[in-house]
Amino acid sequence: MRDVSIIGIxxxxxxxxxxxxxxxxxxxxxxxxxxxxxxxxxxNGQEHLGALISDWVGLRGVEAVKIEAACGSGAAALRLGxxxxxxxxxxxxxVAGVEKMTDNPGDQxxxxxxxxxxxxxxxxxxxxxxxxxxxLMRRYMHEFGVRHRDxxxxxxxxxxxxxxxxxxxxxxAVTADDFCAAxxxxxxxxxxxxxxxxxGAAAVVLCPTELARSFATRPVRIRASxxxxxxxxxxxxxxxxxxxxxxxSAGKAYSQARVTPRDIDxxxxxxxxxxxxxxxxxxxxxxxxxRGVHLGSQGDIAIGGRIxxxxxxxxxxxxxxxxxxxxxxxxxxxxxLRDQAGANQVRDARLGMAQNIGxxxxxxxxxxxxxxx
Amino acid sequence: MRDVSIIGIxxxxxxxxxxxxxxxxxxxxxxxxxxxxxxxxxxNGQEHLGALISDWVGLRGVEAVKIEAACGSGAAALRLGxxxxxxxxxxxxxVAGVEKMTDNPGDQxxxxxxxxxxxxxxxxxxxxxxxxxxxLMRRYMHEFGVRHRDxxxxxxxxxxxxxxxxxxxxxxAVTADDFCAAxxxxxxxxxxxxxxxxxGAAAVVLCPTELARSFATRPVRIRASxxxxxxxxxxxxxxxxxxxxxxxSAGKAYSQARVTPRDIDxxxxxxxxxxxxxxxxxxxxxxxxxRGVHLGSQGDIAIGGRIxxxxxxxxxxxxxxxxxxxxxxxxxxxxxLRDQAGANQVRDARLGMAQNIGxxxxxxxxxxxxxxx
Numbered sequence: 001m002r003d004v005s006i007i008g009i010x011x012x013x014x015x016x017x018x019x020x021x022x023x024x025x026x027x028x029x030x031x032x033x034x035x036x037x038x039x040x041x042x043x044n045g046q047e048h049l050g051a052l053i054s055d056w057v058g059l060r061g062v063e064a065v066k067i068e069a070a071c072g073s074g075a076a077a078l079r080l081g082x083x084x085x086x087x088x089x090x091x092x093x094x095v096a097g098v099e100k101m102t103d104n105p106g107d108q109x110x111x112x113x114x115x116x117x118x119x120x121x122x123x124x125x126x127x128x129x130x131x132x133x134x135x136l137m138r139r140y141m142h143e144f145g146v147r148h149r150d151x152x153x154x155x156x157x158x159x160x161x162x163x164x165x166x167x168x169x170x171x172x173a174v175t176a177d178d179f180c181a182a183x184x185x186x187x188x189x190x191x192x193x194x195x196x197x198x199x200g201a202a203a204v205v206l207c208p209t210e211l212a213r214s215f216a217t218r219p220v221r222i223r224a225s226x227x228x229x230x231x232x233x234x235x236x237x238x239x240x241x242x243x244x245x246x247x248x249s250a251g252k253a254y255s256q257a258r259v260t261p262r263d264i265d266x267x268x269x270x271x272x273x274x275x276x277x278x279x280x281x282x283x284x285x286x287x288x289x290x291r292g293v294h295l296g297s298q299g300d301i302a303i304g305g306r307i308x309x310x311x312x313x314x315x316x317x318x319x320x321x322x323x324x325x326x327x328x329x330x331x332x333x334x335x336x337l338r339d340q341a342g343a344n345q346v347r348d349a350r351l352g353m354a355q356n357i358g359x360x361x362x363x364x365x366x367x368x369x370x371x372x373x
Numbered sequence: 374m375r376d377v378s379i380i381g382i383x384x385x386x387x388x389x390x391x392x393x394x395x396x397x398x399x400x401x402x403x404x405x406x407x408x409x410x411x412x413x414x415x416x417n418g419q420e421h422l423g424a425l426i427s428d429w430v431g432l433r434g435v436e437a438v439k440i441e442a443a444c445g446s447g448a449a450a451l452r453l454g455x456x457x458x459x460x461x462x463x464x465x466x467x468v469a470g471v472e473k474m475t476d477n478p479g480d481q482x483x484x485x486x487x488x489x490x491x492x493x494x495x496x497x498x499x500x501x502x503x504x505x506x507x508x509l510m511r512r513y514m515h516e517f518g519v520r521h522r523d524x525x526x527x528x529x530x531x532x533x534x535x536x537x538x539x540x541x542x543x544x545x546a547v548t549a550d551d552f553c554a555a556x557x558x559x560x561x562x563x564x565x566x567x568x569x570x571x572x573g574a575a576a577v578v579l580c581p582t583e584l585a586r587s588f589a590t591r592p593v594r595i596r597a598s599x600x601x602x603x604x605x606x607x608x609x610x611x612x613x614x615x616x617x618x619x620x621x622s623a624g625k626a627y628s629q630a631r632v633t634p635r636d637i638d639x640x641x642x643x644x645x646x647x648x649x650x651x652x653x654x655x656x657x658x659x660x661x662x663x664r665g666v667h668l669g670s671q672g673d674i675a676i677g678g679r680i681x682x683x684x685x686x687x688x689x690x691x692x693x694x695x696x697x698x699x700x701x702x703x704x705x706x707x708x709x710l711r712d713q714a715g716a717n718q719v720r721d722a723r724l725g726m727a728q729n730i731g732x733x734x735x736x737x738x739x740x741x742x743x744x745x746x
Contacts, residue, residue, distance in 0.1 A: 045487075047441060048605060055603075069437070069438045070421040080453060080456075115414055115421065230433065359424060363423060
């Protein structure tokens with residue numbers, strides 16, 4: 001098994017390139033293209049994205065597939081790219097996430113997103129993802145004596161950090177008062193608890209670290225990559241407030257990287273809803289069960305805090321184009337580690353983590369990154 | 374890179390188990406589950422099949438994703454399982470294909486299948502997959518002076534071989550006269566040129582060959598696995614009658630296995646339509662361009678012939694549950710190599726090949742198998 005690094009990144013609306021562009025590289029060297037997407041069948045009338053995109057970007061002939069694991073698709077595909085390169089079955093793999101949600105009526109998008117839940121038991125009974133998160137949030141508030149406003153710092157922090165990000169959908173600040181006054185969607189989840197429906201695309205290029213220096217001055221090494229699953233239905237969990245797959249996946253990643261949560265300098269977590277941020281922080285060992293929400297009010301999650309999260313706006317304010325999100329997260333960690341995060345730079349960020357979650361916690365993929373030495 | 378073998382198979386309606394069942398094995402050892410499916414989003418209102426199936430079959434916690442490459446999904450996912458095991462990133466991988474098409478009205482299924490074509494240019498203009506294959510067949514007939522009835526042996530052979538297969542959807546024989554008289558669907562493609570809409574599921578368990586003997590007396594080794602793509606749209610091909618991705622994928626597989634077409638004893642090809650069988654045989658080097666159709670009338674494709682195809686009924690008569698098809702094909706080759714094909718046994722079958730095709734030839738995955746020595 002060999003070391004794997006990211007040597008190129010690109011994200012919409014503005015492409016970013018390191019020393020070589022994806023297309024330059026693509027023409028000669030790419031062995032495989034893994035396209036990441038959740039909803040093209042339901043919303044765009046198009047499957048077979050592997051062949052579609054490989055032809056479109058000038059990679060005709062290359063091995064190509066689509067990989068789907070709901071909102072956790074991005075990191076799941078990144079992990080398969082990592083597996084191919086680490087195992088020496090491929091040298092150059094492009095992992096490209098894309099989601100186009102906004103051409104459809106809102107209720108159709110909500111129904112399509114509900115396909116990430118258990119269709120027969122959850123979606124069938126009208127439980128949308130907002131509703132599932134509302135159940136989680138209400139239970140958390142009840143069990144730990146927490147008020148809705150205690151979640152405000154997660155939304156405020158995400159929006160503040162989006163201001164400096166040219167790729168963010170909502171690059172504007174909000175206050176705790178804005179949060180408390182926001183329109184209710186599914187009590188207690190309101191508009192500012194929730195990530196938006198949107199479009200986006202982002203891609204990374206992977207290759208063996210030993211070759212990476214020919215293509216990038218500061219390749220970003222994948223130090224750990226681990227995936228785990230839990231029951232797809234919330235009602236089947238042993239404890240709905242414990243994201244077991246997040247704990248399992250993070251635990252495996254810590255173990256692969258031989259680090260602890262204390263070693264993580266920046267953490268791009270899956271803040272599809274504020275409650276998800278809290279549960280993810282707890283599952284990954286940054287807070288005890290029932291205490292994660294207080295990392296917000298204590299300032300721990302801010303840039304400069306103990307464990308900075310959503311440093312470029314997160315799913316909440318950068319946006320959540322579901323299949324592509326996991327790739328955006330990894331790119332943002334890479335920018336932090338390469339000292340390219342501009343006004344949002346976390347000082348001395350050496351070790352970064354991204355956690356991508358599918359469904360209400362059924363698929364979780366954790367990636368730990370550092371600049372290749 | 375290490376050697377990889379299949380140590381367990383199962384297919385609906387009747388499960389088959391070698392020395393250990395999938396579930397027995399699953400309980401302790403499985404590292405990853407790759408679920409293969411094309412249409413669950415469009416037809417079943419369910420995505421996130423990795424988490425869904427892993428929980429359902431008792432694999433909660435395990436890494437799981439869905440892999441899609443239209444009708445080529447099965448072998449594409451098998452290949453990713455092979456990559457993970459060969460590269461030593463996993464020891465035991467289950468690759469499970471499933472497709473449930475029949476709960477939906479026929480026109481909805483036809484529209485869903487068209488998502489494997491270029492939605493913007495082909496599906497948008499009303500080109501279904503039958504229509505795309507009709508264009509190919511008509512062009513072939515025109516270019517090489519071939520009559521429709523010359524394709525009859527492919528359908529007759531598939532149906533004849535299905536008679537001995539307890540898993541086949543149409544286990545009954547048809548004659549060349551039946552073929553010529555069959556109902557027209559999209560001229561010149563008629564009902565007996567075409568594989569049916571249906572449901573099915575099939576799974577294989579992969580592990581390193583060095584461990585395989587603990588689980589199976591005759592593990593089947595994956596001697597080669599290669600994938601390639603072509604343009605998704607038929608009108609973008611250099612020559613519509615040359616399946617370039619099939620040639621590329623087979624060429625890579627021959628090269629990996631260090632064999633030639635002459636060494637292949639049994640070939641499970643992708644006979645979604647009779648014309649596809651012909652083009653696949655030509656692309657894989659069993660006949661010159663424009664001559665593949667004559668392998669039918671010469672008896673070459675029959676059990677006992679030079680290159681037996683669709684030995685258990687193929688897509689035409691065993692059935693074509695699209696996402697699962699590639700797994701059925703590999704299982705049928707495995708049965709041949711293990712001398713377990715009953716009345717359909719190809720004598721002295723040592724080297725078997727399966728070719729799984731997505732779209733009108735945009736994704737092609739070729740697998741070469743043999744009993745592990």
